[in-house]
């Protein structure tokens with residue numbers, strides 16, 4: 001695999017300044033990279049900071065949130081330094097994004113056609129008619145056989161799965177180099193889920209896009225991703241290839257996640273499931289953020305947060321845990 | 326969509342009928358009749374009043390009275406005024422409806438061009454100085470009663486500063502063309518501002534919260550993630566959605582303006598339907614009162630009908646119910 005990096009995030013910190021002066025460190029020192037054309041999964045429990053990480057890349061953090069520190073280097077540019085106007089030329093054009101909620105993510109008062117066409121006109125400098133033809137093509141690609149009619153339909157006339165397809169059509173319309181999918185399928189039933197993920201995978205190969213796939217479904221990860229990052233308490237706690245993560249997980253949190261997966265061999269032995277919940281982002285423990293729930297906690301774990309350690313010389317396997325110091 | 330509009334129009338007809346029953350019933354329920362207050366004069370033979378009542382049909386059974394009235398109304402005949410002898414009610418109303426209409430349109434226009442841009446700006450820059458200013462004005466506008474604001478406005482702008490006329494709808498009868506137009510406009514300013522104050526204040530607040538809600542919605546995030554510019558996000562994606570509930574309210578506003586006009590016209594002695602209504606109530610001029618009540622009700626229903634129709638045009642989700 002090439003060592004060219006499409007996206008490289010380093011030291012990213014995105015904080016929310018709450019009204020009571022507390023600071024929610026939603027993303028607190030995140031480093032990772034994505035190579036062109038690869039699918040990288042970002043997993044973690046609810047509240048671990050996955051969405052805020054992806055919204056930070058898009059610079060779509062609203063008040064009271066703010067990117068406090070870090071670099072987001074994309075195709076040679078540092079996105080953190082761009083102003084809002086410059087960012088509008090990156091969003092939708094170089095980075096496409098699809099969201100979790102198919103019911104509310106499309107504007108209810110404009111037709112599907114209108115919502116694809118405006119994106120094409122904005123970024124591709126097409127005429128209205130060129131954009132219309134391209135939009136029909138795109139709808140066909142994402143699986144609308146009657147694309148001409150779909151163009152004239154409104155979001156409420158489509159099913160959840162269909163709206164998702166329309167969202168994908170919008171997100172890939174300007175041939176982005178990176179597609180961010182934030183829990184793209186959680187709201188869908190299982191068969192539709194598989195269809196949408198297959199479609200995304202197909203689009204990725206067809207257009208040679210890289211994908212940042214955010215999910216809390218490890219099953220999805222195993223099937224579609226090349227590499228995986230596990231997030232906990234606003235930080236990445238383990239990062240490696242899919243094979244290594246499933247065969248030799250190292251972080252106690254990752255082990256817990258894998259244990260809680262239903263598996264054929266282990267029958268219904270869920271004893272491995274992690275106790276407790278993710279600490280809120282404005283009240284992390286002083287030491288390792290997982291220390292309150294970790295079955296292997298040591299005394300030093302409670303004093304200082306461990307840094308992330310490289311444990312594999314050949315292909316990266318980073319773990320944020322004192323066991324691998 | 327056409328189907329929806331036609332269905333809505335068809336419901337309108339029975340609603341009008343119910344309205345006539347209400348208007349008629351309300352008058353019947355009010356104590357006294359047109360003769361009340363005049364038959365104390367000991368020099369007039371009670372027989373005269375009895376004959377008058379008979380002639381006006383006031384001794385017929387109620388349903389007959391109703392039927393006579395309604396059938397005439399349907400032919401556009403509202404009867405003769407009891408007070409202005411020999412004058413048709415429709416004539417009296419016709420003379421004044423134009424003025425009330427101008428006042429209503431002027432007020433609506435001011436309300437919209439002031440409240441909507443300020444509401445949008447407040448939402449765009451919440452907690453800015455202008456937003457706080459607008460909030461303060463909003464409380465003021467809602468708290469101060471119409472008539473009081475009108476009196477203060479007359480005191481300040483007519484009596485003290487002498488900038489604007491305090492009453493009437495024209496200064497001298499001889500004016501024509503552009504001069505007449507400007508003169509009428511001058512006479513509209515104070516009553517228009519008075520009548521529009523509360524509406525402007527509430528639309529401003531409403532628009533602000535509506536735009537803020539829409540800006541926080543998922544589809545706005547999608548629009549931003551597509552790289553749409555801030556202008557486009559605000560004026561296309563946000564506004565179209567934020568206007569939907571506003572349009573419904575504007576429909577109700579027609580009725581609110583007309584009823585508000587009664588008081589405001591009274592304060593400014595503006596020769597419209599409102600002043601006619603007030604004097605007719607004082608005189609127990611039943612045919613006029615009923616005609617105006619009917620008209621008010623009709624415009625309220627019409628406003629709601631128009632709101633529904635506009636609503637179905639701007640919100641595609643409505644058309645397929």
Ligand SMILES: Nc1ncnc2c1ncn2[C@@H]1O[C@H](COP(=O)(O)OP(=O)(O)OP(=O)(O)O)[C@@H](O)[C@H]1O
Pocket residue numbers: 016024025026044045046047048049050051052053063064065216280281
């Ligand atoms: N607007 C906000 N104000 C304050 N805190 C926020 C805000 N948005 C997010 N956070 C905090 O940031 C943290 C991370 O949130 P994020 O949405 O990234 O989680 P997530 O990993 O995407 O979870 P999920 O799986 O539920 O989507 C949470 O602890 C949350 O409390």
Ligand code: SF4
Pocket residue numbers: 251252253288289290291292294295296297298301306320321322323
């Ligand atoms: S650092 Fe300590 S508490 Fe944290 S995961 Fe490792 S062993 Fe557990």
Ligand SMILES: [Mg+2]
Pocket residue numbers: 050051052182183
């Ligand atoms: Mg999320």
